[in-house]
Amino acid sequence: xxxxxxxxxxxxxxxxxxxxxxxxxxxxxxxxxxxxxxxxxxxxxxxxxxxxxxxxxxxxxxxxxxxxxxxxxxxxxxxxxxxxxxxxxxxxxxxxxxxxxxxxxxxxxxxxxxxxxxxxxxxxxxxxxxxxxxxxxxxxxxxxxxxxxxxxxxxxxxxxxxxxxxxxxxxxxxxxxxxxxxxxxxxxxxxxxxxxxxxxxxxxxxxxxxxxxxxxxxxxxxxxxxxxxxxxxxxxxxxxxxxxxxxxxxxxxxxxxxxxxxxxxxxxxxxxxxxxxxxxxxxxxxxxxxxxxxxxxxxxxxxxxxxxxxxxxxxxxxxxxxxxxxxx
Ligand code: DGY
Numbered sequence: 001x002x003x004x005x006x007x008x009x010x011x012x013x014x015x016x017x018x019x020x021x022x023x024x025x026x027x028x029x030x031x032x033x034x035x036x037x038x039x040x041x042x043x044x045x046x047x048x049x050x051x052x053x054x055x056x057x058x059x060x061x062x063x064x065x066x067x068x069x070x071x072x073x074x075x076x077x078x079x080x081x082x083x084x085x086x087x088x089x090x091x092x093x094x095x096x097x098x099x100x101x102x103x104x105x106x107x108x109x110x111x112x113x114x115x116x117x118x119x120x121x122x123x124x125x126x127x128x129x130x131x132x133x134x135x136x137x138x139x140x141x142x143x144x145x146x147x148x149x150x151x152x153x154x155x156x157x158x159x160x161x162x163x164x165x166x167x168x169x170x171x172x173x174x175x176x177x178x179x180x181x182x183x184x185x186x187x188x189x190x191x192x193x194x195x196x197x198x199x200x201x202x203x204x205x206x207x208x209x210x211x212x213x214x215x216x217x218x219x220x221x222x223x224x225x226x227x228x229x230x231x232x233x234x235x236x237x238x239x240x241x242x243x244x245x246x247x248x249x250x251x252x253x254x255x256x257x258x259x260x261x262x263x264x265x266x267x268x269x270x271x272x273x274x275x276x277x278x279x280x281x282x283x284x285x286x287x288x289x290x291x292x293x294x295x296x297x298x299x300x301x302x303x304x305x306x307x308x309x310x311x312x313x314x315x316x317x318x319x320x321x322x323x324x325x326x327x328x
Pocket of ligand 1: 059081082083084085107245293294295296297
């Protein structure tokens with residue numbers, strides 16, 4: 001049991017959330033919203049955290065040690081709106097007695113859909129096809145124009161076989177791909193068999209054999225630049241890379257260099273190392289499809305994420321351990 005706050009909780013939300021979520025939050029708590037819906041700068045965020053019992057940030061807020069040092073005595077819960085929590089210094093929060101929660105599960109299928117969309121779209125050159133139509137220069141069907149690579153029967157290597165990785169595996173099997181994976185821990189035999197997935201203990205060896213590699217692991221100190229220049233070079237020149245997890249897992253400069261030099265067939269990226277900045281050389285590549293971090297962007301998913309935030313705050317307010325508490 002956590003100490004049950006005696007007053008109506010004061011909750012600061014750093015971004016606009018879907019309307020039903022904001023309405024329910026207002027019914028339950030004293031809510032301060034960021035009406036502008038642009039990321040708060042550190043000073044504004046620091047000030048906002050002083051008077052709140054609960055902070056509801058998103059991945060665009062860097063909740064680091066410096067910021068947590070500015071938090072008021074009242075701050076007891078950071079209820080993150082999102083599954084990934086690499087933007088929160090969870091260890092410092094714990095030392096200050098602040099719980100951290102996230103919203104796992106509800107964005108799994110949507111993110112896996114977006115991953116599969118990129119796995120199909122990049123080898124089949126969808127971005128180039130759309131650009132050709134929009135240019136007004138399409139001259140009609142041709143036997144040789146815009147031929148991509150077949151996905152059916154190809155080897156997909158999934159890096160990170162958690163909830164999202166497994167959901168991608170199920171989709172890829174339905175498209176006739178051979179599923180391979182690398183994970184910190186090997187899956188239980190039953191799960192591995194149900195997914196018809198082959199485990200590679202060596203990431204390097206897996207990378208060298210795949211036709212498409214999909215990044216689906218969380219960003220942690222251990223996975224920062226896991227796909228560095230050396231490992232990216234292990235990929236076949238005919239391989240494609242898809243990343244819907246976090247930009248920091250891939251050395252984006254090294255990836256861009258390889259794409260520019262034609263050392264990789266293409267890439268589908270929903271996330272970037274220095275988002276929202278995107279390397280102009282990457283943008284200029286025809287064989288990439290770049291998306292503005294929209295893997296979980298469905299109306300249903302964003303409402304369900306809000307519902308999870310509310311359950312976490314309510315459970316905390318009732319003096320119990322929130323269901324999605326993140327452990328340092
Ligand atoms: C998350 O919740 O971490 C996702 O990246 C948001 O799309």
